Every structure is written in structure tokens, then in C-alpha cells.
Amino acid sequence: MNLNRRRLIGLTAATLAAGTLLPLGTASAQATDPPLSALQRRAVPLNDLDSVVRMIGDARVVGLGEAGHSGHEFFTLKARVFKKLVATRGFTTFVLEASWSTGLRLDNYVTHGVGDPEQIMSEEFQGQYVFWNTDEHLDLIHWMRRYNVSHPDRPPLHFVGNDLGYPGGEAFDQVTSYVTTHRPGLAQQIDTLYAGLRPARGTQAGAWMAQQLGKDTASRRAEADRAEHALTVLRASGRPRGSRDRAYDWAVQNATAIAQSFTGYAFPDDEFPERMRYRDHVMADNTAWWLAHTNGKILLASNNGHVAYTSDNPQEFPEPVGAFLRKSLGAQYVNIGLTFNEGSLNALPDYTAQQPQKYTVDPAPAGHNEHTLDQVRYRDFALDLRTAPAAARTWLDAARPTRSYGLYWSDRAPETALARSYDILVHLHRVEAAHLR
Numbered sequence: 558m559n560l561n562r563r564r565l566i567g568l569t570a571a572t573l574a575a576g577t578l579l580p581l582g583t584a585s586a587q588a589t590d591p592p593l594s595a596l597q598r599r600a601v602p603l604n605d606l607d608s609v610v611r612m613i614g615d616a617r618v619v620g621l622g623e624a625g626h627s628g629h630e631f632f633t634l635k636a637r638v639f640k641k642l643v644a645t646r647g648f649t650t651f652v653l654e655a656s657w658s659t660g661l662r663l664d665n666y667v668t669h670g671v672g673d674p675e676q677i678m679s680e681e682f683q684g685q686y687v688f689w690n691t692d693e694h695l696d697l698i699h700w701m702r703r704y705n706v707s708h709p710d711r712p713p714l715h716f717v718g719n720d721l722g723y724p725g726g727e728a729f730d731q732v733t734s735y736v737t738t739h740r741p742g743l744a745q746q747i748d749t750l751y752a753g754l755r756p757a758r759g760t761q762a763g764a765w766m767a768q769q770l771g772k773d774t775a776s777r778r779a780e781a782d783r784a785e786h787a788l789t790v791l792r793a794s795g796r797p798r799g800s801r802d803r804a805y806d807w808a809v810q811n812a813t814a815i816a817q818s819f820t821g822y823a824f825p826d827d828e829f830p831e832r833m834r835y836r837d838h839v840m841a842d843n844t845a846w847w848l849a850h851t852n853g854k855i856l857l858a859s860n861n862g863h864v865a866y867t868s869d870n871p872q873e874f875p876e877p878v879g880a881f882l883r884k885s886l887g888a889q890y891v892n893i894g895l896t897f898n899e900g901s902l903n904a905l906p907d908y909t910a911q912q913p914q915k916y917t918v919d920p921a922p923a924g925h926n927e928h929t930l931d932q933v934r935y936r937d938f939a940l941d942l943r944t945a946p947a948a949a950r951t952w953l954d955a956a957r958p959t960r961s962y963g964l965y966w967s968d969r970a971p972e973t974a975l976a977r978s979y980d981i982l983v984h985l986h987r988v989e990a991a992h993l994r
Contacts, residue, residue: 601940654858785816901918
């Protein structure tokens with residue numbers, strides 16, 4: 558996340574030349590600095606991902622970050638890691654920092670072939686989620702569908718959104734369908750509470766989110782109260798007698814997701830940090846819910862600032878998703894931070910912009926974490942920060958400028974202590990802007 562104050566509700570490969578050695582005679586080949594020498598000894602190249610998988614160990618949720626919301630190599634590395642974990646560790650779920658209801662739509666395609674993913678992405682990945690509407694994500698979604706079709710004897714892969722930005726109609730439909738079937742006596746009350754909350758068919762996600770932010774605080778609070786009341790009514794009704802299926806659990810989770818969205822918008826504008834803490838807590842809760850109710854191991858794809866254990870901007874983003882997941886899951890959660898030295902990224906130029914622009918990122922200057930990391934002899938590499946030797950650990954524990962790009966372009970770099978933020982670090986020499994659709 559960059560340091561720009563954001564009014565929005567949140568958000569805050571070309572083939573990897575992963576095992577390539579940098580030319581002899583460079584600073585990396587002639588390294589004499591003790592921290593750099595220690596990093597050299599422990600870094601492993603990314604020409605294959607076996608070492609990264611060994612670092613991940615028995616974790617059931619892997620948070621894989623990114624130093625910017627729209628880098629080609631960030632997205633393709635996440636796809637590579639997910640595919641590797643599917644093949645070797647039985648992972649089944651790709652969780653993206655996207656709305657819960659968006660995940661429902663894309664998962665229906667991945668698991669059942671329902672819908673057109675290009676259209677779904679076009680309609681859903683708008684506003685703060687515009688950076689996800691890329692060729693790279695579409696390629697992954699198509700691969701997941703092909704996998705499910707080709708392997709009917711294996712646990713299906715799932716696509717999940719854990720965020721609260723847009724309460725799409727799919728979540729409402731699942732709640733009302735459950736009530737009609739299992740609790741018909743509550744149908745009228747639920748319909749009344751949800752009246753005017755469900756976005757009309759054909760609503761564009763970006764326009765809805767902008768309109769919601771434009772409402773006065775009292776109106777947003779009133780809508781949140783109705784959504785929360787509906788959730789309370791549904792919970793109070795209890796599981797139908799004799800029912801052993803998961804319909805009740807899913808109905809409650811969808812009602813929860815609806816309430817989360819409207820509650821997120823209900824925070825007054827001067828309570829931005831509280832809104833962001835709530836949002837990160839929601840993303841952690843939804844991720845943990847999926848793990849508990851499906852037993853499906855998860856790759857969580859999000860920004861470094863979300864998957865981390867500590868915030869690089871605690872005044873505005875007090876507690877990240879990673880901190881909440883570590884509390885709830887302990888060692889079952891492992892995170893991976895991504896850094897890079899140079900290249901390009903997509904970002905919005907300012908608060909009023911609707912479409913991202915491509916920005917050039919110059920090599921990291923001296924004093925930045927990336928400047929030292931890029932002197933390691935491998936072009937792209939992974940490092941287990943938990944087992945780093947003392948000389949490297951001292952350097953890794955110190956906070957220094959580290960690139961972190963959110964929605965809006967900024968060349969400011971918040972100070973980050975890598976070893977206090979991540980379990981594993983992946984550094985890429987060069988990243989190019991993702992291919993927006």
C-alpha cells in the first residue's frame with residue numbers, strides 16, 4: 558500500500574528468468590558486505606519452486622503478497638505457486654482480494670462452467686478492483702476450469718473473494734433462496750430488510766461503490782443496520798431440525814458478507830483507520846471461514862500490506878490481514894512478501910481517475926531494502942527469513958524504505974522491517990506492468 562490517504566473503501570510473467578545469475582564483476586558477484594554475504598548463502602533461485610514449497614511446509618493458508626497491484630510477474634508468480642501447491646500439497650482454493658460476491662460468480666464458472674469469465678471480470682473488476690481485470694487473472698481462471706474438467710476424480714479447485722467492496726446480487730440470491738426453502742416464515746421479513754440494498758441487475762460494481770461512498774453517513778449507517786438485522790434474524794432461526802447439509806452455514810456466510818459490505822461503508826470518513834482495520838479483519842475472517850468449512854488449503858493473493866504481520870503505515874492501516882490470520886490460525890498461516898528492483902506497474906494517477914496508467918519504476922536507490930536485495934547473485938530468488946543467519950537477520954529486522962504501491966501512483970516508500978513482516982521473501986529483479994483488459 559502506498560502512503561496516500563485513500564477515500565475508497567479499501568485496496569489500499571513474462572517468463573521469469575528465475576535461476577539466472579547476474580554477471581560476474583557486479584556488486585553481487587563480489588559481495589563483501591556481511592549482511593549481503595549472509596543473504597547470498599541462503600538465497601535460492603526461482604528456476605523451480607521446490608525450495609519455496611519446502612519453506613511453506615505444512616501451512617494450510619499461504620498469503621502471497623505483491624509490491625504493487627498490477628505487475629505481470631507478480632500475477633504470474635502467484636499462478637505458478639498456486640499450480641505447484643495444487644500438484645504437490647493438495648491446495649484447492651485461490652483467494653483473491655476481491656468482493657465475496659465476485660468470488661461466487663467466478664467460482665461458479667471454475668466449478669460448473671456457468672457464465673463467461675471475461676464478462677464477469679469486466680462487470681466486477683471495477684473501481685478499486687480494476688487492477689484484477691487482466692489477461693494474467695483470466696489465464697489462471699481458465700486453467701482452473703480446465704483442471705476441474707480434466708480431473709473429475711480430484712477435489713475441485715475454487716476461486717474465492719474475501720473482500721467487502723461490492724455486495725453483488727449473488728450473495729442476496731443465496732440468502733433469499735435458502736430462506737424461501739428452509740425458513741419460509743421469514744421470507745417477508747428478510748425481503749423487507751434487504752429492500753433497496755440488493756444492487757439492481759446490470760449494476761456496474763464501480764458505479765455502485767462510488768455511489769455508496771457519496772451517501773451521507775447516516776444513510777450508510779441505516780443500510781448497515783438493516784443488513785446486520787437480517788443476519789441476526791437468520792442466525793436466530795438456527796439450523797433446520799434434522800438438517801446435516803451445509804445450506805444453513807452458507808446462508809449465514811452470505812448474509813455475513815452482505816452485512817460486512819454495508820458496515821464497511823458505514824464508518825464516518827474521519828474514521829478511516831477504523832474502517833481499514835475492520836476491512837482487514839473481514840478479509841481474514843472470510844479466509845478462515847472458507848478454510849474451516851471446506852477444508853480446502855488456500856493461496857491468498859493480496860498486497861504485501863495485507864498479507865504482512867506488521868503494517869508499514871499503522872496510522873492509517875493499523876492491523877493487516879496477516880496479523881489477524883496469525884492470531885486465528887497460528888502456524889497454519891505462512892506469508893510471502895514480494896519485492897522488486899525496477900520495471901513498470903499500473904496505477905491510478907489520482908483519486909478522480911477511473912483507468913490506470915503505466916508508470917516506470919527506476920532501480921531502487923541506496924538505502925532501500927531492494928537496493929541490497931538486488932545485489933544478491935540470483936536475478937530472482939527466495940529467502941526463508943525465519944532461518945536467516947544472524948548477520949542477515951540483524952539487517953532484515955531493521956526498518957528501511959521499501960516500495961509498496963497501492964491504488965494511486967506515488968514514489969514514496971514506507972519503512973518496512975522485512976523479517977518482522979514476512980516468513981519468506983521473494984525478490985524479483987524486474988517487473989513489468991500487467992496486461993489490463
